[in-house]
Structures are given as C-alpha cells and as structure tokens.
Amino acid sequence: MTGPALVSVRDLRVAYGDGPLVLDGVDLDLFPGEMVALLGSSGSGKSTLMRSLTGFAPINGGSVHVVGHDMTNLPRRRLRDVRASVGQVFQQFNLVGRLSVLTNVLTGSLHDAGPINLAGGFSSAHRRRAMELLDRVGIAHKATDQARSLSGGQQQRVAIARALMQNPRIVLADEPVASLDPRMSHAVLELLHDIARQDGIPVLVSLHVLPLALEHSDRIVGLRHGEVLVSAPTDRLDAAALDVLYAHDETPDGAHDDTHPRKADRVDDHA
C-alpha cells in the first residue's frame, strides 16, 4: 500500500426505496496498487457496494469518498467527472459487438472527447494510445476485427483496455470472470492484478470462486447480509476462514436463517 486511500467508505447504509437495509454499516478502503476481492453470497450487497462508488446506490447514511470527492453531496457535473475516473469491467463485457475491437477501446476516451471528436472520429493520439493498450492486453492483432468475433476471454481483455483508456484512478470489476472458463479466469485476473501493481490503481473485483480470490488478491473483503464479516490480507486467510460468509445461507424451506453470523463473528485484521 502506498499513498492515501483513493476510496474511503464509512458506516455506509443503503436501502432501495422503502425496503430493508441492503448495506448496513459497511467500511471499505482502497489503496493505490492493491487488488481487493469482494466476496459474499448472492444478494449480500457486492454490486450495491460497487454502485455506491459511482453514485448509483441510494445512500441512506454514512459516507463515501472516491478520489477525494464526497459522493453523498456532489453536484451533477462533478459526479460525471468522478464516474470518468472509475474504470468499470462487467461480467458480460458490454462491448458493441458490431464495432471493431479498436473502436470499442476508443469509446473509453469519450468522456474527454467533445462533439467534434464524436462526429469526426478519434484523434491520432487516442488511436495510438488505444493500440498501446490493446498490445498490453495481448489483443493488438485483433484490432480491426469485430468485437463479437472474439472469445469471451479476449472480449474481457478488450473491455479492460477500454477501461484503461479512461485513465482511471480506480477500477471496479463486477464478476469479471463469471462467464469465462477457468484458464481464461486466471488470465484475466492476473491481468487486473498486474494493472493494480504496475499502474498503482486499486482494483476492486467481486468474485464467486474462492480459490480465484485467494490466488489473485492482496486483500479480501467479505460481505454477508450487507455487513462486512471479513476484512484481511489474503495471505492470512484460507477457504475455512471464508466459510463464515456462506454458512447456513438458507433454511430448507428457502427462508434466510436468522442465526447467521453477525459482526461479532467477523474476521478482522487492520494490521
């Protein structure tokens, strides 16, 4: 960890409409250069926590600071700037399939391209940068191919290059390998980890496969029913320590088990 936290979340509470709290007192810090795996069973609040970092979650209480901005009290124009500084990678890649790989990467620069660029094409500097990024993710030889002709793993690499085209300060990856086979999953997570280390960008990645999280992260944050039950460096954790996130999820009739572990049982390490 070097430098101050680029993301700082304190006592975050989120509820959708009149519904129950789906995040209840969440704390999270992201430091330059670290890859943080976000774990938790389905519905534990991982996507909602990520959404809170881009101003898309209904915040009921607590604070969210992203690259120095208070997300609970941000003018609309500023919110756009913060979003531009957050690179996002999704499970389904979200590329425009009929466009070329290169054009897909170039769309990552749209936030700083004015209407003239949109109408008249991208600058040669942007094109050069996009090609450099495609080279970095190992897909430069596919630059002119239609995005939809690529394999899932290749498409996710293009999506990562597109995110880097924004010159992001942080990267959020919401289940980026859920649609990929094991080999591709390792390769994509290794790439994200390299980006964290080499560019000093914190990468927050939500995952469902524990061995992948244990192999490819510096720190693990685990949610259960909207609360952080695990927060520790990865090298101090193993699969057994993460059981607390998944144990007794459902009673046989499908209802939530009221005896689920709460904060008192959590694995915490602020060393």
Ligand SMILES: Nc1ncnc2c1ncn2[C@@H]1O[C@H](COP(=O)(O)OP(=O)(O)OP(=O)(O)O)[C@@H](O)[C@H]1O
């Ligand atoms: N837009 C919404 N409106 C109402 N409830 C929502 C909305 N989005 C999420 N929720 C609820 O909030 C809770 C947390 O959902 P969230 O998607 O953050 O969990 P998750 O851990 O990312 O799950 P998964 O692993 O299945 O993606 C769930 O109970 C979900 O039903």
